[in-house]
Amino acid sequence: LALKAGLSRKDADLLRRVSLMHDVGKMEIPDYILSKPDKLTAEEFELIKPHTTIGYDILAKSPEAEIKAAAIVAGQHHESWDGSGYPNGLKGEEIHIFARITALADVFDSLLHRRAYKDKWPVDQVVESIKEQKERRFDPRLVEIFLEHFDEFIEINKSYPD
Numbered sequence: 001l002a003l004k005a006g007l008s009r010k011d012a013d014l015l016r017r018v019s020l021m022h023d024v025g026k027m028e029i030p031d032y033i034l035s036k037p038d039k040l041t042a043e044e045f046e047l048i049k050p051h052t053t054i055g056y057d058i059l060a061k062s063p064e065a066e067i068k069a070a071a072i073v074a075g076q077h078h079e080s081w082d083g084s085g086y087p088n089g090l091k092g093e094e095i096h097i098f099a100r101i102t103a104l105a106d107v108f109d110s111l112l113h114r115r116a117y118k119d120k121w122p123v124d125q126v127v128e129s130i131k132e133q134k135e136r137r138f139d140p141r142l143v144e145i146f147l148e149h150f151d152e153f154i155e156i157n158k159s160y161p162d
Contacts, residue, residue: 001101001153004145011098018070019102022077025055035116052078052087069098077102080137092139100139104130104146107137112157123154 002012026034029051033044040048055074059067076090076099083091111126121129127150134143146153 001105001142001146004149005097005101005142007097014066014069015098015101018066018073018098019105021055021059021070022073022102022106023051023055024058024074025051025053028054037116039117049078049086052076072096073098073102077106079103081139082136084136100142104138104142107133108146108153109157109160
């Protein structure tokens with residue numbers, strides 16, 4: 001997606017590496033919340049939200065540029081295109097492109113795989129959900145690119161089973 005969105009090979013490779021750390025802040029979230037087999041309550045959701053700032057704070061201390069890039073992804077991957085996300089209510093291109101790409105890829109992956117709190121979704125339902133979140137949660141240009149190349153992304157996703 002990064003390459004198709006116009007990022008250089010160098011930046012796409014960097015993003016591939018640093019996006020893996022987007023949820024590092026969850027190590028500070030209680031296990032009973034992370035492994036809950038049901039939907040989170042509003043109170044529980046408030047307890048999980050700080051994983052973004054926790055992850056950012058952990059990674060931003062590094063002098064390494066790659067780890068600082070990971071900090072940006074960790075801190076911004078729950079921001080939303082329309083400004084309704086967290087932790088800072090960033091909007092549109094205020095959100096770093098690395099975080100916008102990671103957010104879309106993370107949701108796609110999560111919906112196509114079983115989690116403690118949900119079964120995997122059918123592909124057509126995943127497509128509809130992403131379309132519905134275009135311009136709200138996700139960068140509309142990235143969604144268009146993603147949908148245009150959807151079959152390629154499905155094939156990549158198949159290589160990462162539950």
